[in-house]
Amino acid sequence: MKYGAGAALAIAVVLPLVVPNAYYLEILTQAYVFAISACGLNVILGFAGQLSLAHAGFFGIGAYTVALLATKAGVTFWAGVPAGIALSAVIGFVVGSICLRSKGHYFAIFTMAVGLIINLIIQKWESLTHGHVGVIGIPGPGAIGPIHFESGIARSYLALVCLALTLVATTRLLRSPVGRTMVAVRESEPLAAAIGLDVMAAKRLAFTISAALAGLAGGLYAGFIGFLGPESSNIEMTFNTLLYVMVGGIGSVVGPVAGTFIVYGLSQVLQVLQHYQMVIFGLALVLLILFMPKGLAGVFRRPSTQPTPLAESASLRAGSSKKGDK
Amino acid sequence: MLLEALRLRKAFGGLCAVDEVDFAVEAGSITGIIGPNGAGKTTFFNLISRALPVTSGRIMFDGEDVTNLQPHHIARRGVARTFQATTLFGDATALENVLVGYRQRTSSGVWDALVRSARLAREEHEAHAVAHETLAFVGLTDSAERLARDLTQEQQKRLAMALAIVARPRLLLLDEPSAGINADQTRGLIALVEKIAATGITVLLIEHQMQMVMHLCRRIMVLDYGKKIADGTPEEIRNDPAVLEAYLGHK
Numbered sequence: 001m002k003y004g005a006g007a008a009l010a011i012a013v014v015l016p017l018v019v020p021n022a023y024y025l026e027i028l029t030q031a032y033v034f035a036i037s038a039c040g041l042n043v044i045l046g047f048a049g050q051l052s053l054a055h056a057g058f059f060g061i062g063a064y065t066v067a068l069l070a071t072k073a074g075v076t077f078w079a080g081v082p083a084g085i086a087l088s089a090v091i092g093f094v095v096g097s098i099c100l101r102s103k104g105h106y107f108a109i110f111t112m113a114v115g116l117i118i119n120l121i122i123q124k125w126e127s128l129t130h131g132h133v134g135v136i137g138i139p140g141p142g143a144i145g146p147i148h149f150e151s152g153i154a155r156s157y158l159a160l161v162c163l164a165l166t167l168v169a170t171t172r173l174l175r176s177p178v179g180r181t182m183v184a185v186r187e188s189e190p191l192a193a194a195i196g197l198d199v200m201a202a203k204r205l206a207f208t209i210s211a212a213l214a215g216l217a218g219g220l221y222a223g224f225i226g227f228l229g230p231e232s233s234n235i236e237m238t239f240n241t242l243l244y245v246m247v248g249g250i251g252s253v254v255g256p257v258a259g260t261f262i263v264y265g266l267s268q269v270l271q272v273l274q275h276y277q278m279v280i281f282g283l284a285l286v287l288l289i290l291f292m293p294k295g296l297a298g299v300f301r302r303p304s305t306q307p308t309p310l311a312e313s314a315s316l317r318a319g320s321s322k323k324g325d326k
Numbered sequence: 327m328l329l330e331a332l333r334l335r336k337a338f339g340g341l342c343a344v345d346e347v348d349f350a351v352e353a354g355s356i357t358g359i360i361g362p363n364g365a366g367k368t369t370f371f372n373l374i375s376r377a378l379p380v381t382s383g384r385i386m387f388d389g390e391d392v393t394n395l396q397p398h399h400i401a402r403r404g405v406a407r408t409f410q411a412t413t414l415f416g417d418a419t420a421l422e423n424v425l426v427g428y429r430q431r432t433s434s435g436v437w438d439a440l441v442r443s444a445r446l447a448r449e450e451h452e453a454h455a456v457a458h459e460t461l462a463f464v465g466l467t468d469s470a471e472r473l474a475r476d477l478t479q480e481q482q483k484r485l486a487m488a489l490a491i492v493a494r495p496r497l498l499l500l501d502e503p504s505a506g507i508n509a510d511q512t513r514g515l516i517a518l519v520e521k522i523a524a525t526g527i528t529v530l531l532i533e534h535q536m537q538m539v540m541h542l543c544r545r546i547m548v549l550d551y552g553k554k555i556a557d558g559t560p561e562e563i564r565n566d567p568a569v570l571e572a573y574l575g576h577k
């Protein structure tokens with residue numbers, strides 16, 4: 001695992017230097033940015049087990065915060081990104097507090113509605129966001145001392161650093177008591193509550209962190225691309241991110257990054273795919289859920305020594321219904 | 327009295343699963359609950375552990391009204407439980423299961439995790455020590471690194487108890503600890519329950535296996551159709567006509 005991480009890091013560091021042209025470099029940078037967003041979705045979906053479909057909404061909040069602060073108030077990228085993260089987190093906390101009262105499918109539908117509302121606000125509040133025209137001329141990151149960020153390579157490395165920090169943070173989180181609590185909630189809410197864990201607080205925290213990471217990704221996206229339209233926060237964006245997470249592996253820390261590279265990379269490199277994107281991805285998603293519910297990471301998981309997971313608790317129930325004849 | 331149920335009632339639609347039950351559990355005792363299938367025993371536990379809202383009546387724990395607490399709050403006050411269908415975190419190791427059971431005793435948060443604070447290190451150290459101690463206590467030292475779902479039925483039951491006692495509760499609710507295991511293993515489990523009680527944890531257990539109840543409990547409550555039909559020593563219960571009636575009547 002250590003070697004795997006080292007190799008991946010080495011590849012990630014070399015990649016911006018070896019891509020053939022500026023177009024591919026931009027795709028690479030975007031893949032790093034979307035991978036951050038996928039890591040964020042993974043915190044609520046993978047760690048805490050709650051399918052949030054509002055994710056692109058938070059990406060949009062981060063992106064528009066950077067874009068509007070920069071174009072309307074002259075706030076720099078470096079101040080705009082933290083502001084976007086903070087606003088996403090705060091709205092995430094409030095939305096989470098409300099949506100997390102519902103569970104399972106209801107939560108998914110509830111958050112999907114929230115995502116749609118955020119997208120609609122961005123589209124319709126034209127005086128602020130310029131609606132479908134979008135925001136243009138968003139300044140990119142300014143120089144920090146001797147380091148300039150005008151070049152594609154520099155921006156690519158900036159995205160990579162942010163992704164690396166995201167991975168360190170999510171790894172530390174997952175391995176901490178806070179992360180173990182989230183996983184416990186994912187596995188069994190009744191048991192988690194019975195051992196004294198605040199189920200609601202754990203989910204709300206996961207939702208807030210996931211929104212904050214989406215906000216970070218959105219902020220980077222706005223600054224790097226330089227223009228921004230409402231598509232950045234639509235439901236298609238949410239489903240793409242969901243696909244990255246599902247392909248890579250729900251719940252594993254690096255899975256979403258691998259998934260982003262595979263799915264986003266393929267969709268950009270093979271142009272044909274773009275026309276049939278949703279058809280192919282829809283099919284892929286269905287097949288994945290059916291045959292590989294834990295994604296690529298599931299294939300590399302620690303194996304169970306016995307083939308039947310908790311089959312015994314089934315026989316337990318059968319056993320307890322028999323004892324009536326005592 | 328450590329625990330008191332006062333005219334406790336739980337209705338599911340027209341069905342009264344727990345019907346005006348008055349019951350008290352003395353601190354330091356092992357008390358049993360028996361009754362035919364569907365008598366309302368598990369529902370009674372679900373009320374005390376706050377997994378279900380009560381329809382009417384009150385629950386007192388250590389002299390305080392806890393009727394409307396949330397499940398994690400009552401757990402933190404010291405009421406732990408196991409589930410009838412052994413419930414564990416199957417994809418986690420035995421050690422990880424017990425570690426998360428100790429979480430309620432620690433307070434490190436997100437920032438501690440991100441910056442790997444000294445508090446986190448101290449609490450993790452403490453949690454691991456207690457977790458290993460607890461696994462040893464229930465006899466699972468050698469299985470610490472195995473996944474919970476790979477353990478045998480008996481080991482899973484021991485692990486469920488470890489998970490319940492790792493945070494040192496004051497009251498432990500055991501829902502049919504002997505279900506689905508053989509007589510030999512049951513003896514081992516009886517010994518474990520006695521060992522847990524000897525550490526000062528008050529035990530309330532639901533059990534179908536009469537030998538186990540008669541052996542362990544100084545006091546037994548009998549439920550039938552949600553109603554308490556008897557409450558006394560094993561001797562009294564054995565000779566109680568209403569109890570015999572309930573058991574024979576259900577055959």
Ligand SMILES: Nc1ncnc2c1ncn2[C@@H]1O[C@H](COP(=O)(O)OP(=O)(O)OP(=O)(O)O)[C@@H](O)[C@H]1O
Nearest residue numbers: 338341343361362363364365366367368369370410
């Ligand atoms: N969540 C629920 N919703 C509706 N009815 C329920 C619910 N839980 C239990 N019941 C009903 O309440 C009655 C008591 O069930 P309970 O599980 O408490 O019995 P029990 O004494 O534990 O039985 P067993 O020995 O089979 O475990 C049963 O008729 C059951 O069907």
Ligand SMILES: [Mg+2]
Nearest residue numbers: 367368369410
């Ligand atoms: Mg029961």
